Amino acid sequence: MSKPFTTAAVIGAGTIGLSWTALFAGHGMRVRVTDPRPDLAEAVEAALTACAPQLAEQGLDIRDIANRVQLASDVTEAVRDADVVQENGPENIGFKQELFATLVREAPAHALLLSSSSAIPATAFSGELDDASRVLIGHPFNPPHLVPLVEVVPGEHTSEESVARAVEFYRSVGRTPVVERKEIPGFVGNRLQNALSREAIYLVEQGVVGPAELDTVVTNSLGLRWSTVGPFLGAHLGGGPGGYRHMDEHIGVSMKRMWDALGQPDQGPEETERLITAVEKAYGHRSYSELTQERDHKQTAVLAALHATGNTTEENQR
Numbered sequence: 001m002s003k004p005f006t007t008a009a010v011i012g013a014g015t016i017g018l019s020w021t022a023l024f025a026g027h028g029m030r031v032r033v034t035d036p037r038p039d040l041a042e043a044v045e046a047a048l049t050a051c052a053p054q055l056a057e058q059g060l061d062i063r064d065i066a067n068r069v070q071l072a073s074d075v076t077e078a079v080r081d082a083d084v085v086q087e088n089g090p091e092n093i094g095f096k097q098e099l100f101a102t103l104v105r106e107a108p109a110h111a112l113l114l115s116s117s118s119a120i121p122a123t124a125f126s127g128e129l130d131d132a133s134r135v136l137i138g139h140p141f142n143p144p145h146l147v148p149l150v151e152v153v154p155g156e157h158t159s160e161e162s163v164a165r166a167v168e169f170y171r172s173v174g175r176t177p178v179v180e181r182k183e184i185p186g187f188v189g190n191r192l193q194n195a196l197s198r199e200a201i202y203l204v205e206q207g208v209v210g211p212a213e214l215d216t217v218v219t220n221s222l223g224l225r226w227s228t229v230g231p232f233l234g235a236h237l238g239g240g241p242g243g244y245r246h247m248d249e250h251i252g253v254s255m256k257r258m259w260d261a262l263g264q265p266d267q268g269p270e271e272t273e274r275l276i277t278a279v280e281k282a283y284g285h286r287s288y289s290e291l292t293q294e295r296d297h298k299q300t301a302v303l304a305a306l307h308a309t310g311n312t313t314e315e316n317q318r
């Protein structure tokens with residue numbers, strides 16, 4: 001049996017690193033966090049205060065959560081006795097190359113070295129290392145203390161043992177890991193998100209709907225559906241008793257014909273500025289904390305409702 005996951009190092013305490021910190025501490029791990037930001041202590045405290053009630057709603061004992069988190073002055077101190085390292089620094093190959101060289105050198109030999117990278121595959125920043133067998137992607141969706149999926153993506157040099165341990169680790173902190181066997185920029189989740197975002201931007205650019213109306217379309221249809229069935233099971237059911245086969249023959253033909261008509265938005269500087277202004281007009285009157293609290297409250301409610309059905313998201317996928 002592999003060493004238990006007792007101590008985590010979190011490198012980079014921005015949006016994602018702070019949420020991981022709360023999740024790991026909520027699951028009883030000791031967490032060492034490092035980030036050069038001057039307000040690190042305040043940021044960690046604020047994140048733990050904001051996330052603790054949502055972790056409690058997941059059934060976790062959060063009474064001692066703040067005592068489990070320590071600040072480290074640098075990467076070497078953070079990883080000293082780590083069983084697992086979760087990297088959440090800037091999305092930049094040069095940064096990740098340098099950092100993972102340090103991690104391989106400084107972290108204990110058994111420690112898993114995981115990156116939250118959204119689009120850069122592990123081989124791109126670990127290919128030159130002497131030993132990249134413990135380096136792989138553990139890509140979450142924001143915020144990772146609530147959204148269950150973690151895309152586990154090995155690089156060319158990652159060992160099978162590390163893949164299995166990463167799956168074991170993410171399950172141990174209540175996540176739903178999915179192993180993806182081929183490196184592709186953006187992995188699966190962000191490719192899907194980008195395909196939808198591209199069309200969403202196009203529709204707003206064309207004046208078909210505004211940003212808030214587009215969001216209403218998604219949250220009241222696809223978003224709701226996709227929290228219970230994915231696109232393939234959804235289509236299988238959309239075909240009625242004839243299933244996916246009937247769907248493909250019946251509506252699929254006209255759907256596929258539409259592929260050629262999908263939009264290619266024109267995101268030059270002027271169009272980008274117009275889009276940003278439209279989004280700010282739709283949502284800019286409400287504060288970040290008000291909007292994130294509302295989002296987290298709703299997501300916690302959806303997760304609790306799904307849990308109450310006895311189905312985990314992982315079970316839905318079988």
Ligand SMILES: NC(=O)c1ccc[n+]([C@@H]2O[C@H](COP(=O)([O-])OP(=O)(O)OC[C@H]3O[C@@H](n4cnc5c(N)ncnc54)[C@H](O)[C@@H]3O)[C@@H](O)[C@H]2O)c1
Pocket residue numbers: 011012013014015016017034035036037087088089090091092116117118119139140141142
């Ligand atoms: N924001 C998202 O929705 C999201 C979702 C999934 C994955 N990710 C990925 O997670 C990673 C972090 O993204 P984020 O949104 O949290 O970014 P962010 O800008 O909020 O945070 C990055 C943090 O890294 C810190 N940092 C910079 N240099 C550092 C160093 N040398 N050592 C330690 N920390 C350092 C910065 O001070 C900052 O706090 C990226 O790779 C991103 O692609 C982001």
